[in-house]
Amino acid sequence: MNILILGSGGREHAFALKLSESKKINQLFVAPGNAGTEKLATNININPTDFEAVKNVVLENDIQMLVVGPEAPLVNGVHDFFLADSDLKNIPVIGPKKNGALLEGSKDFSKQFMEKHGVPTAKYKSFTKDNLKDGFTFLETLKPPYVLKADGLAAGKGVLILNSLNEAKAELEEMVSNKKFGEASTTVVIEEFLKGIELSVFVLTDGKSYKILPSAKDYKRIGEGDTGLNTGGMGAISPVPFADESFLNKVEELVVKPTIAGLQKDGIDYRGFIFIGLMNDNGNPSVVEYNVRMGDPETEVVLPRIESDLFDLFDGVANQTLHEKSFSVSDKIATTVMLVSGGYPEAYSKNKEITGFENVDKSIVYHAGTVIKDDKVVTNGGRVMSITSFGNTIEEALEKSYKSIDKIHFNDMNYRKDIGFDLI
Secondary structure, eight states, X not given: OEEEEEEOSHHHHHHHHHHTTOTTOOEEEEEEOOTTGGGTSEEOOOOTTOHHHHHHHHHHTTOOEEEEXXXXXXXXXXXXXXXXXXXXXXXXXXXXXXXXXXXXXXXXXXXXXXXXXXXXXXXXXXXXXXXXXXXXXXXXXXXXXXXXXXXXXXXXXXXXXXXXXXXXXXXXXXHHHSOTTGGGGSSEEEEOOOOSEEEEXXXXXXXXXXXXXXXXXXXXXXXXXXXXXXXXXXXXEESOTTOOHHHHHHHIIIXXXXXXXXXXXXXXXXXXXXXXXXXXXXXXXXXXEEESSOOTTTHHHHGGGBOSOHHHHHHHHHHTOGGGOOOOBOSSEEEEEEEEETTTTSSOOOOOBOBSGGGOOSSEEEESSEEEETTEEEEOSSEEEEEEEEESSHHHHHHHHHHHHTTOBOTTEEOOSOTTTTTO
């Protein structure tokens, strides 16, 4: 079987590496991919949201399964595009159709979905420029900090957490009236701030049954001690120590089961990943958000711990036989540390040569924002590489990652030296 993976980040490199281990796969293609996927697969330089270009790649390379990494193609309807095309309709897509992708594509939709199906989440209301004053009034009923979320996709930047009521009102007006986040913020969800420790649980479903994958916790802020600007993610750990069997049983009963049942009740044929961002408040789970794909960098600690053939699980999703599949997970702890370009998440420069990564032997080097130019691997994004290691403890795994990082160099390389600080 030939498989095409859409995307270009560390998540897609992790998918490619894991799928390359399967004896059931003939050829792997990644579009557009990066310098890491180029070693495992054939990279094809197209935009993942250009569905006609995706179709050409699929037909020219006899692709028999599409694995969608990022959210944009799913929210834009790549799965629906395949089903509506006579040449593509029998090719399975790992990722939900447009109506399921609304769980991530619209914060308002996802909050309504949770409320409707009894999934625990923060109380909320949605506002536009037409009822802005009602938004101000609702903010006055809440205690700080105030949480404002752009309804649509905003490249991970559409969530604001503010301590000042006046600032929250000003930002709400900026979002809905002046389109601070473009069309994504024409509607804004204001919600109660959830207290506790955040983590992520990942579910793979074929629309009927599901498998719960290992838990993970990522670190979003650029600065140590979780300070500074939000990023796409600076590192992650799996499993999460406080997510014990008792807590995960609660997550399954209170969150996973009603989510899967809700999708079925609403007639949403959902086949793919559900990323559930959770808050653990004194042992009680509450949903912060849904995403409709695997997280990045969480994928770089979740997939390495799965010891079974990942393609076998995907085959179960495609054929709705996931309930017949089993998979095993390593008892080891996995940690990953993200290497980023200086200046990220604000302005940064590209095309800086990366050296030394080929000398890393005790960690997995996942490429994210990299590309090959003139036979050299150079930076091509804000998040450049993710360095994943195993250990019997978080400390042991992190020590390996940091020792591996010592071998890698590019100008203005930056990374957090305190990943896992709140878990150790």
